[in-house]
Amino acid sequence: MLTRREFLKLCVSTAVTWTLTDVLFEELVKAATGPVKPKVIWLQASACTGNTLSFTNTVNPYLSRVLLDLVDLRYHPNLSGVMGDAAMRQIEEAIAKAPEYVVVVEGAIPTGLNGLFGTIGERNGKPVTMMQVVKEVGERAKAVVAIGVCATHGGPFAAYPNPTGCIGVSKLLKRPVINCPGCPCHPDWFVGTLSSLLLYGEPPDLDHINRPRVFYGQTVHDLCTRRSYFENGLYAKYPGDFGCMYQIGCKGPITYADCPRRKWNEYVNWPVEDNTPCIGCANPGFPDASSPFFAHLPSVKAPNLYVNANTLGVAAGAVTAAAIGAHAIGQIKSGRGFGGSHKDKPGDRKDGGQ
Amino acid sequence: MPQRIVVDPLTRVEGHMRVEVQVDGGKVTDAWVSSLLFRGVEIILQGRDPRDAVYLTQRICGFCPGSHAIASAYALWATNPVDVPKNGQLVRNMMLAADYLMDHLRHFYFLVFPDFVKLPEVAPFVPYGTDDFRLPAKENAVLVEHYLEALDQQRRADTMVAVFSGKSPHLHGVFPGGASQPPTADRVLRYQAHAAELLKFIETRMIPDMETIAKYYPDYFRIGKGLGRFLSFGLYQKSDRAEDRIFRPGRVVDGKVSFLTLEELSNGVTEAVDYSWYEQREPQKPHDERTVPQRPKGRAYSWAKAPRWNGEAYEHGPLARMWVMGEYQKGPSTMDRLTARVLETKKMAELALEWVKEIDPTGPHIARWEVPDSARGVGLVDAVRGGLGHWVTIEGYKIDRYQVITPTTWNGSPRDAKGQRGAIEEALLGAPIENPDRPVEIARVVHSFDPCNDCAVQVITPDERVRQFVI
Numbered sequence: 001m002l003t004r005r006e007f008l009k010l011c012v013s014t015a016v017t018w019t020l021t022d023v024l025f026e027e028l029v030k031a032a033t034g035p036v037k038p039k040v041i042w043l044q045a046s047a048c049t050g051n052t053l054s055f056t057n058t059v060n061p062y063l064s065r066v067l068l069d070l071v072d073l074r075y076h077p078n079l080s081g082v083m084g085d086a087a088m089r090q091i092e093e094a095i096a097k098a099p100e101y102v103v104v105v106e107g108a109i110p111t112g113l114n115g116l117f118g119t120i121g122e123r124n125g126k127p128v129t130m131m132q133v134v135k136e137v138g139e140r141a142k143a144v145v146a147i148g149v150c151a152t153h154g155g156p157f158a159a160y161p162n163p164t165g166c167i168g169v170s171k172l173l174k175r176p177v178i179n180c181p182g183c184p185c186h187p188d189w190f191v192g193t194l195s196s197l198l199l200y201g202e203p204p205d206l207d208h209i210n211r212p213r214v215f216y217g218q219t220v221h222d223l224c225t226r227r228s229y230f231e232n233g234l235y236a237k238y239p240g241d242f243g244c245m246y247q248i249g250c251k252g253p254i255t256y257a258d259c260p261r262r263k264w265n266e267y268v269n270w271p272v273e274d275n276t277p278c279i280g281c282a283n284p285g286f287p288d289a290s291s292p293f294f295a296h297l298p299s300v301k302a303p304n305l306y307v308n309a310n311t312l313g314v315a316a317g318a319v320t321a322a323a324i325g326a327h328a329i330g331q332i333k334s335g336r337g338f339g340g341s342h343k344d345k346p347g348d349r350k351d352g353g354q
Numbered sequence: 355m356p357q358r359i360v361v362d363p364l365t366r367v368e369g370h371m372r373v374e375v376q377v378d379g380g381k382v383t384d385a386w387v388s389s390l391l392f393r394g395v396e397i398i399l400q401g402r403d404p405r406d407a408v409y410l411t412q413r414i415c416g417f418c419p420g421s422h423a424i425a426s427a428y429a430l431w432a433t434n435p436v437d438v439p440k441n442g443q444l445v446r447n448m449m450l451a452a453d454y455l456m457d458h459l460r461h462f463y464f465l466v467f468p469d470f471v472k473l474p475e476v477a478p479f480v481p482y483g484t485d486d487f488r489l490p491a492k493e494n495a496v497l498v499e500h501y502l503e504a505l506d507q508q509r510r511a512d513t514m515v516a517v518f519s520g521k522s523p524h525l526h527g528v529f530p531g532g533a534s535q536p537p538t539a540d541r542v543l544r545y546q547a548h549a550a551e552l553l554k555f556i557e558t559r560m561i562p563d564m565e566t567i568a569k570y571y572p573d574y575f576r577i578g579k580g581l582g583r584f585l586s587f588g589l590y591q592k593s594d595r596a597e598d599r600i601f602r603p604g605r606v607v608d609g610k611v612s613f614l615t616l617e618e619l620s621n622g623v624t625e626a627v628d629y630s631w632y633e634q635r636e637p638q639k640p641h642d643e644r645t646v647p648q649r650p651k652g653r654a655y656s657w658a659k660a661p662r663w664n665g666e667a668y669e670h671g672p673l674a675r676m677w678v679m680g681e682y683q684k685g686p687s688t689m690d691r692l693t694a695r696v697l698e699t700k701k702m703a704e705l706a707l708e709w710v711k712e713i714d715p716t717g718p719h720i721a722r723w724e725v726p727d728s729a730r731g732v733g734l735v736d737a738v739r740g741g742l743g744h745w746v747t748i749e750g751y752k753i754d755r756y757q758v759i760t761p762t763t764w765n766g767s768p769r770d771a772k773g774q775r776g777a778i779e780e781a782l783l784g785a786p787i788e789n790p791d792r793p794v795e796i797a798r799v800v801h802s803f804d805p806c807n808d809c810a811v812q813v814i815t816p817d818e819r820v821r822q823f824v825i
Contacts, residue, residue, distance in 0.1 A: 046393055049368045050416025050523040053460070057509040057522075064505040073478040077365050080478040081468040083797055084361035090481075110393075116649055117392045120370065121363045127390070156398070156413040163394030163647075184416065184523055240534040240720035265516035266509070268544065274520030274527045275534040279409060281524070287410065292403035 004200050011192045011204065011214045012258075037072040038198050039101045041094040041137065044077050045130040046118050046157050046166055047107025051148035052078055054184035058191050059266055066191065070198070074101070088121045091133060098140035102197060105134055105169045108150040108157050112165035134172060143197055144169065144177045147190050152179040152211075153284040160288055170210065178203045179210045183281035188262060189215040209284060211256070220252035220278050223260040239276045239294070249294040251280030356383065359790050362390075364800060365483075366465040368417050369807025371766070373796055374655075377787050385775070385782035387766050387800075389658040389807040392631075392647065399756040404430055404725050404748050407756060408528055411744065414758065416523045417460070417806055420453030420515060421737030422744075422758075423528040428596070429733030429744040431530040434726040438594055441719040442532020444709050447590045448545060449515050449525065449533070450735075451706040455552055456511030456522075457738040458672075458699040461804045462560060463504035466692065469798045470567045471497045484794035488570040497566060500559045507555050510548040514706070517545045532720035537713045546710045553703040556696075564696040568689050571798075578688035578799040580781035581667055583607050584674035585764070587619060587734040587741035590705070600705065601736060604678040605668070611678055619663070620732050623743065623759065626660040629653060629768040637662065637770070640745040640757040641730060658807075660770040661759050667770070669777040670740020670761040671803060672698045688781075691802035725751050737761055739804050762806045778803050 002010070044052070056063050067073060075082075075090040082090060094101050107130070110117035115129030122128060138144045146169040149155040158166035170177040178197075180189050193212050196204045204212040224230070229244035236243040245252070255278055259270045271278050280290035287293075355378075362372035370390040375382045395414050399407060408426045412419035424446060431438070472487040472494050473479035489497065512522045518535045519525035527534045535541065568575075588603035596616050597603065604613040624637040631649035638644070645659070660667075668674075669686070673694040676682035681701070682694045726748060733744040740761030747755040767776030778800055785795045 044370070046391060048413055048416040048419075048523075050413070050419070053416045053456075053512070053523050056460070056464075056505075057512050059509065062506045063509070064502050067478070067505065068474070068476060068502075072476075076478045077363065077370075078368070079464060080365050081473065081483045082481050083363065083365040083483050084793075086481055086483070086792070087363055087365050110391075113647075113649060118370065119390045122360065122372075125360075127362075156410060157393045157395070159398045159410075161397065163397045164392060166393075183413065238720075238722055239529055240532070240536075259521075264521035265513040268513055269516050269518075269520050269535075271520035271526040274518070275536075276520060276526040279526075287406075291406050293409060294403065294405050 004196075007196065007199065008204055008214050011188075011196075037070070039094075040071045040073050040104060041091070041101050042073065042076040042104045042106065043120070043130070043134055043137070045105060045107035045120075045134060045151070046110045046164065047148070047150055049078065049106075050184040051106045051151075051190075052076070055147070055187050055190055057265060058187035060188060060191065071194075088123065088128075091121065091137070095133075095136045098137050099142055101137065101141045102194070103138050103141040103144045104147055105138070105144065105151045106147050108154045108166035109134055109169060109172050110157075110164040110166050111172075112163070117164040131172065134169060138169065138173045138177075139175060143203070144173065144175065145180060145190070145193060145197070146170065146177050147180050148185045149181040149183045149281060149283075149286050152177075152181040153286075155183060156287055176210060178206065178212070181211065181216075181282045181284065181286075182257065183286060186215070186257075186259070186262065186264065215258055216256045216282065218256065218258065220255045220257055220259055220272075221250075223258060224252055224272060225260050226272055236275065242275060245272050245275075245277040247296050248277050249279075249292065249296050250277035251283070251290040251297070252278040253297065254290075255280040255283050257282040357790060359787065359793055359796075361793060361796055364797065366468065366797070366801060367805045367807060368415065371800075371805060371807045373782070373800060375782055375787070375793075375796060377790065380786055380788075382782050382785045382787060382796075385779040386655050387768065387776060387778050388656040389762075389766060391807060392657040396756050396758060399753050402753050404433070404746065404751070404753050407744075407746065407753060408530075409524070409526075411756075411758060412524050414760070415806055417457055418453060418738045419523045419525055420450050420519075420528075421735060421742055423525050424450055425733040425735045425737070425742045425744040426746075427528050427530045427733065428591075428735060429731040429746045431723065432731030432733065433729035433746065433748055434530075434724060435594065436531050436721045436723050438532045438721055439718040441537055441714055441717045442721065443591060443593065444713055445518050445533035445535065445537050445719060446528055448706060448709055449518050449528065450589065451702045451709075452511050452514035452545075452549075453522075454702045454738055455699060455706070456508065456515065458695055458702070459504060459508040459511060459552075459560070462564075462692070462696060462699075463501055463508065465804070466801050467497070467501055469794060469801060470571060471501065473498060473501060483797060484792050486788065486794055489566065493566055493570075497563055500563055503555070503559065507552065510552055514545050514548045517541050529720055529723065531723035532718075534720055536719050537715055539715050542710055542713055542715065546707065549703055549706040549710070553700070553707065556700045556703055560696055560699060564693060568693065571689065574688040574798060575685070575690065576687060577785050577795065578686075578691070578781045578802055579784070580686050581669050581777050582686060583666060583668050584677055585619070585663055585668040585670055585741055586674045586678045587616070587736045587743070589675075589736040591735075596734075601675050601679060603734070605663075606674065606677045609683065611680070613678075616732075616734050619734060619741070620743065622664040624662055624665075625759065625763075626662065626770040628660070628771045630656055630659045632659070640743060640759060641747065641755070643757055654768075656766075656768040658763050658766055658768060660767040660776065661764050662770060662774075667767060667774050667776055667780075668764060670736075670764045671695070674740060675736055688799050688802040695804070727751060739806055740764060760806070762803075765803045766805050766807065778805065
């Protein structure tokens with residue numbers, strides 16, 4: 001059995017040289033398939049199913065092994081055989097025996113209309129809201145994992161003006177929730193977190209907003225494969241240009257995720273390598289805190305032209321995080337729209353330099 | 355004595371769906387299909403930078419983000435046309451074809467298989483949704499093996515998308531002026547390798563699997579007939595002329611095909627809310643729609659609205675496209691819908707491999723596109739489940755209004771003022787119900803449409819009223 005420390009080391013290096021599958025999976029299966037496989041229930045709230053699909057893209061290990069060998073997935077709205085009342089019975093069972101379950105929640109929780117913007121099924125002929133079910137099963141469950149930025153912090157459907165009153169799961173429940181943000185969440189981030197839970201009974205080390213540090217510990221900017229372009233001032237002027245995406249809106253400096261190192265979909269590509277800016281989809285404030293996606297972060301007034309590029313990078317991160325938090329969101333909330341006056345042409349923002 | 359059966363949740367669809375049927379003499383005599391999730395993406399889009407729409411509208415649906423990205427890019431392009439390089443069209447089409455492959459494979463194996471094939475006796479496949487499994491043990495075992503293969507093969511399609519889009523689901527890389535990723539040889543080869551593997555899988559697994567299912571469930575060639583009227587917006591644009599598409603836009607009535615222009619299609623669309631949870635009003639055209647949520651509301655039963663073309667309800671999807679193209683003209687029925695989808699999957703893989711040869715690895719792939727001060731644009735494209743329309747109005751370089759009508763709004767539509775049912779409701783009529791406690795027949799008919807309720811419910815609302823309403 002691997003020590004927890006060795007396990008975390010593997011998680012970091014998964015995409016680089018190792019595969020989690022070869023080294024770890026046999027251990028995981030041994031641990032997981034003791035007398036009983038761990039029970040998991042997957043609930044979908046206000047979602048797009050994108051996190052389910054991203055999860056099915058898992059290659060470390062492959063999906064068939066996760067489903068058949070690793071977990072006892074008692075209910076998943078897209079994979080389960082049952083429907084109607086029989087599906088509700090699976091959910092009711094999870095509520096009754098919540099402490100035995102790991103609950104995965106995909107999607108934000110709509111609280112408007114007392115939850116009626118999203119219902120999950122029926123109980124005695126009455127609709128049951130997503131809000132109700134996530135509360136009933138989540139509050140007493142063994143662990144709750146929020147997958148995707150909707151479930152962690154509200155995400156796109158909680159964006160201004162938040163028409164359905166969407167909130168993240170941790171705001172709904174009075175208990176710790178393990179947050180795996182991203183739009184969608186990378187399959188490794190989720191499967192790695194779940195594996196740790198099953199193997200060691202606890203998630204990987206979490207940061208101040210309960211994200212596993214091993215995946216969300218550094219900024220995209222710090223890990224960026226085009227970092228040297230930033231430092232050498234080779235900036236793309238338009239999506240599709242090769243170079244650093246900073247000037248056309250890259251949110252890498254304020255986004256904590258390991259996309260540049262890990263890459264997506266069998267590790268073939270990632271947004272900056274696609275010649276487009278990072279849109280900060282793993283940020284708690286996504287999308288409002290990072291839109292307009294193609295408008296660059298507010299500028300940093302460098303004391304002189306030859307400022308150390310590293311310093312500029314660090315400063316940009318700190319200053320823009322604060323600026324975006326206070327300034328941009330303030331504008332959005334006051335209904336004044338985004339980035340400057342109503343008639344400003346996108347890309348011509350006067351408040352931004354380079 | 356008529357009996358009411360409610361299936362809620364109807365699982366293995368995207369989003370949240372409820373179906374209620376009235377059964378008399380063992381057959382469905384009436385049906386009501388409800389979409390149960392409202393998110394208001396179009397409200398969220400108001401006032402934003404138009405360029406963000408390509409990304410934000412994808413969040414409507416994780417199953418077909420590529421289709422939303424393309425529709426949005428077309429709509430924005432129409433507000434300020436530029437010359438899109440040939441590579442740009444090709445790469446966008448290649449992403450869309452891969453999106454189709456991903457979606458069709460997942461639909462057939464994840465969502466449809468459990469209705470017909472007895473999968474391994476482990477969760478999440480058990481408890482089963484039915485006892486009516488008809489495949490002999492030997493054949494069932496073969497299909498189970500294929501299902502398990504499919505679990506690990508389907509990811510290839512998303513990888514094909516990501517080769518050009520950075521990641522999938524939820525793509526980067528699609529722009530009104532083309533595609534941001536240059537189709538370099540290494541990328542094209544990787545795309546090609548996955549496409550070739552998938553084509554092999556489709557030919558040796560998916561199509562034979564479909565034949566096996568059809569062989570043992572022949573009654574479903576008679577169940578789930580539906581409206582018999584089809585509409586397709588076409589797809590795979592080859593040039594900047596919107597009608598220049600490999601799949602042509604058109605409609606089918608009484609088995610006869612007529613081709614349509616995109617303008618005719620767009621101009622004929624209206625949406626009614628008589629049975630939807632929105633404040634009552636007359637049917638409106640997408641560019642002009644103003645709708646306010648209202649639940650409860652008397653006879654309303656769905657968050658989906660009722661889109662109509664020239665006042666009539668239509669069915670959308672692979673059968674519609676294949677019929678218009680003259681490639682599959684049987685049915686309509688539950689099994690014909692499934693068959694058309696499987697055959698289309700093969701066609702998409704073949705097209706993907708065809709385009710690989712047309713790519714010019716050194717040619718331009720994107721044209722610079724700027725947001726206009728004020729303009730209107732329409733982007734129509736057949737998404738995986740059928741016609742998808744994005745209607746955008748730009749004022750002062752910002753989105754003034756954005757309206758999305760998705761295929762499942764058409765297929766899963768509730769009634770309109772005339773009492774006209776939506777396509778799925780109509781298809782349920784006449785379906786035999788063997789066991790009212792486990793009405794698998796309903797699931798089979800509904801799943802043949804591949805409904806996506808994530809997509810079905812989008813609505814635009816004057817924002818001051820929303821605030822008043824929601825909080």
